[in-house]
Amino acid sequence: MPNIDPKKLKAVRKYNHDGTFYSMDFDANTRRVYAGSDDYGVYVFDLGSKDSKPIARWNRHDNYVWGITLVKKPKTTVVSAGFDRRLIWWDPQTGEPVRIIEQAHQGWIRDVISTSDGSRLITVGDDMLVKVWDVASGKLVHSLDGHEKQTPQGFVTALYSVAVSPDGKYIASGDRIGAVRIWDILSGKLLQKFDVPVLYTYDPRQRKRSIGGIRALVFSPDGNYLAVGGVGQIGNVDGLGGPATIEYWDWRKPAKLFASGAQGQSGMINHLAFHPDGTWLVGGGTSFICLWKMDKLPGESDKKKKDPVPAYKVKANGTIHDFAISDKGDELYAAGYRMLEVWRLV
Amino acid sequence: MAQKQYCGSPEHTLDRRLFLQGGLTSALGISLAGLASPFHALAAGDLKKKKKQVLLLWLAGGASQLETFDPKPGRPTGGPFKAIPTAVPGIHICELMPKIAKWTNKMAIIRSLDTRIGDHGGASRLMLTGRPREAEIVYPNFGAVIAKELAERDSSVPEYVSMYLATEGRRNASPLPGFLGGRYAGMSLENSLRPANIDLPKGLSEVDHTEREHLRRYLSERFDRERNASKVKGYNSTYQRVRGLMKSDTLFDLEKEPQAVRDRYGKTDFGQHALLARRLIEAGVPMVKVARAWWDTHSDNFESHRELVTELDHVMSTLLEDLEQRGLLESTLVITLSEFGRTPKINANVGRDHFARAWSCSLTGCGIKGGTVFGKTDADGNTVTHDKVGAEEITATIYNAVGIRHDKNYYIGSRPVPLTPEHTEPIKQVLL
Numbered sequence: 106m107p108n109i110d111p112k113k114l115k116a117v118r119k120y121n122h123d124g125t126f127y128s129m130d131f132d133a134n135t136r137r138v139y140a141g142s143d144d145y146g147v148y149v150f151d152l153g154s155k156d157s158k159p160i161a162r163w164n165r166h167d168n169y170v171w172g173i174t175l176v177k178k179p180k181t182t183v184v185s186a187g188f189d190r191r192l193i194w195w196d197p198q199t200g201e202p203v204r205i206i207e208q209a210h211q212g213w214i215r216d217v218i219s220t221s222d223g224s225r226l227i228t229v230g231d232d233m234l235v236k237v238w239d240v241a242s243g244k245l246v247h248s249l250d251g252h253e254k255q256t257p258q259g260f261v262t263a264l265y266s267v268a269v270s271p272d273g274k275y276i277a278s279g280d281r282i283g284a285v286r287i288w289d290i291l292s293g294k295l296l297q298k299f300d301v302p303v304l305y306t307y308d309p310r311q312r313k314r315s316i317g318g319i320r321a322l323v324f325s326p327d328g329n330y331l332a333v334g335g336v337g338q339i340g341n342v343d344g345l346g347g348p349a350t351i352e353y354w355d356w357r358k359p360a361k362l363f364a365s366g367a368q369g370q371s372g373m374i375n376h377l378a379f380h381p382d383g384t385w386l387v388g389g390g391t392s393f394i395c396l397w398k399m400d401k402l403p404g405e406s407d408k409k410k411k412d413p414v415p416a417y418k419v420k421a422n423g424t425i426h427d428f429a430i431s432d433k434g435d436e437l438y439a440a441g442y443r444m445l446e447v448w449r450l451v
Numbered sequence: 452m453a454q455k456q457y458c459g460s461p462e463h464t465l466d467r468r469l470f471l472q473g474g475l476t477s478a479l480g481i482s483l484a485g486l487a488s489p490f491h492a493l494a495a496g497d498l499k500k501k502k503k504q505v506l507l508l509w510l511a512g513g514a515s516q517l518e519t520f521d522p523k524p525g526r527p528t529g530g531p532f533k534a535i536p537t538a539v540p541g542i543h544i545c546e547l548m549p550k551i552a553k554w555t556n557k558m559a560i561i562r563s564l565d566t567r568i569g570d571h572g573g574a575s576r577l578m579l580t581g582r583p584r585e586a587e588i589v590y591p592n593f594g595a596v597i598a599k600e601l602a603e604r605d606s607s608v609p610e611y612v613s614m615y616l617a618t619e620g621r622r623n624a625s626p627l628p629g630f631l632g633g634r635y636a637g638m639s640l641e642n643s644l645r646p647a648n649i650d651l652p653k654g655l656s657e658v659d660h661t662e663r664e665h666l667r668r669y670l671s672e673r674f675d676r677e678r679n680a681s682k683v684k685g686y687n688s689t690y691q692r693v694r695g696l697m698k699s700d701t702l703f704d705l706e707k708e709p710q711a712v713r714d715r716y717g718k719t720d721f722g723q724h725a726l727l728a729r730r731l732i733e734a735g736v737p738m739v740k741v742a743r744a745w746w747d748t749h750s751d752n753f754e755s756h757r758e759l760v761t762e763l764d765h766v767m768s769t770l771l772e773d774l775e776q777r778g779l780l781e782s783t784l785v786i787t788l789s790e791f792g793r794t795p796k797i798n799a800n801v802g803r804d805h806f807a808r809a810w811s812c813s814l815t816g817c818g819i820k821g822g823t824v825f826g827k828t829d830a831d832g833n834t835v836t837h838d839k840v841g842a843e844e845i846t847a848t849i850y851n852a853v854g855i856r857h858d859k860n861y862y863i864g865s866r867p868v869p870l871t872p873e874h875t876e877p878i879k880q881v882l883l
Contacts, residue, residue, distance in 0.1 A: 125797070143797075144527065145525075259718035260761070261758055310617065311619045312745035313745065316751055342755075392799070442799045
């Protein structure tokens with residue numbers, strides 16, 4: 106595994122897009138990227154090709170494609186989820202859907218992930234449910250109900266993010282008002298809950314509306330900790346002028362271990378992932394990529410700093426909504442506003 | 452002496468002194484009709500027969516037409532929300548408004564506003580006065596004109612109440628009377644739903660207050676008889692209006708509503724403000740404005756519109772239903788209006804910016820031909836393709852819907868000032 110040198114982080118290739126990619130995943134075997142767009146398409150890019158155009162566009166969604174995951178075992182399958190409430194299994198060779206579940210949620214589907222053993226899919230939607238699906242059969246295994254259906258002020262809310270632990274035992278889900286729930290994937294039991302209220306801003310006086318939510322979640326490689334991301338408290342909810350923010354939690358206690366900004370960066374963190382070497386947490390969002398060195402937890406005196414762990418930020422060429430890191434750890438593939446980009450990490 | 456105010460904002464306060472000054476406006480060269488005099492509340496049945504009223508839902512900050520009344524699903528500009536059918540075949544609105552969709556048979560949707568001004572202050576003034584700014588004349592808000600024209604003699608309630616409890620954009624939408632003078636300034640509720648300074652001074656009992664009023668009236672009337680002082684009549688009516696206002700305290704008290712009714716409107720501030728608006732309409736207030744701020748969604752537009760339009764859908768549909776059940780919708784014009792709409796283009800922060808070239812509003816109830824859509828925009832919503840209208844036409848249409856001639860003149864001294872700019876025509880296609 107090559108060592109990351111944050112100073113060498115660099116965009117090396119850009120694929121232009123007329124719309125916005127909100128979701129993506131990467132297949133290391135074929136060097137293909139699958140990206141979900143606001144024009145309802147799932148686009149396939151061959152990064153091994155010199156051609157900067159997508160090699161295919163799959164057309165079975167009827168709204169924004171907000172989630173994509175690559176199921177790697179027993180055979181490679183692409184699963185996409187959309188605001189059309191559909192969950193679609195795709196054969197990556199033919200581009201044909203092999204299964205479509207209509208009304209997988211009663212509301213927009215906000216995220217889809219798969220367990221590393223390829224047995225389970227997990228989705229979250231605006232019905233505020235976490236759903237566990239059997240990948241092979243497409244059957245619903247659990248429907249987990251543990252998030253509030255309204256904000257404290259009486260508005261609609263949303264369930265934005267879901268993560269699964271590397272061993273496939275635990276699910277974490279995060280919603281608009283900053284509530285995190287941890288579930289046992291086997292039994293469907295609610296194991297833990299805690300709140301990250303800093304990620305939800307409600308302005309009760311000036312503008313009387315809200316912004317924010319937990320937009321990114323990831324378990325640590327050992328499964329013991331959970332990184333939670335979004336935007337911190339915002340003065341003017343018309344924009345995203347609050348600090349890009351993560352909190353790092355020991356979810357079993359539960360206890361917040363530290364909170365961090367992104368070197369003064371303002372905006373939303375839309376996605377978090379651990380680098381395969383296990384020591385770097387990577388975040389992408391409002392025109393930035395940030396890396397936090399996580400090989401050791403900060404001491405008590407460091408926790409009070411804005412960046413309690415070493416952090417490195419680079420400006421991106423547009424808002425990043427999703428990204429994946431190559432299995433080798435040498436590249437990052439970012440999808441977002443009008444683009445797909447390849448970044449060198451070493 | 453510190454000024455006593457009905458609201459906390461010094462730039463547009465309405466206090467008793469201003470009320471009293473309003474009684475003198477006729478002496479200042481401005482012709483005013485309808486100075487209210489004796490204060491006896493009309494029975495609700497009489498109100499239903501006689502009054503026409505206006506309830507403005509002011510969507511401050513600029514609601515997106517694409518996420519409300521002019522959806523463009525499937526287009527690059529359309530965003531993720533679909534269009535849904537409504538009670539009127541062929542009329543589709545955004546899926547965030549399933550409850551409002553049931554009311555389109557009583558609603559006219561105007562999709563062809565091209566008002567050009569894209570800053571909050573200028574655009575708010577334009578839409579609320581119905582005409583471009585002029586250096587020489589300070590025009591009144593159309594709410595003040597409606598208050599003046601629709602005010603009933605013998606009414607004990609305020610003529611124009613404006614609720615704006617958020618702070619952002621509030622100054623832009625003050626219920627200003629312009630050249631009509633303080634007599635027609637709206638009562639602003641800004642810090643609380645209860646008007647300030649309507650309590651009796653500490654130590655003064657209701658009996659003492661009534662006796663003082665009797666004495667003041669006796670002396671005034673004797674003065675008038677002996678001196679034939681016509682202005683005294685104006686003072687009397689103004690004092691009576693103040694007295695009526697003080698007695699209307701319970702009108703603003705939502706605790707008087709059954710909990711079930713409060714729940715029906717929802718727990719959000721906007722819901723409760725709409726309920727108060729219904730109480731005011733029922734009590735006979737001719738002009739009520741409820742501001743719902745703040746729709747300026749430069750970032751995260753779709754998440755914010757999920758929040759705001761879902762609320763609007765619930766609150767407005769509840770309001771329309773409540774008004775209809777009480778027999779008031781036929782005589783009440785309910786308006787949704789912003790200072791502008793939002794850009795079809797979705798920006799890098801998933802936001803929509805200010806856009807005044809092709810946007811929408813709605814008119815429901817009194818005087819409106821329901822089931823109407825007027826005007827059309829292109830496939831992406833970038834331009835008006837049919838029946839372009841501006842603030843003048845909207846205001847003229849509002850006036851006509853409640854029986855006010857839009858070409859009526861007011862006079863500043865001897866100078867005639869028409870309610871709307873010359874040659875303005877109302878949108879006849881949406882009027883009964």
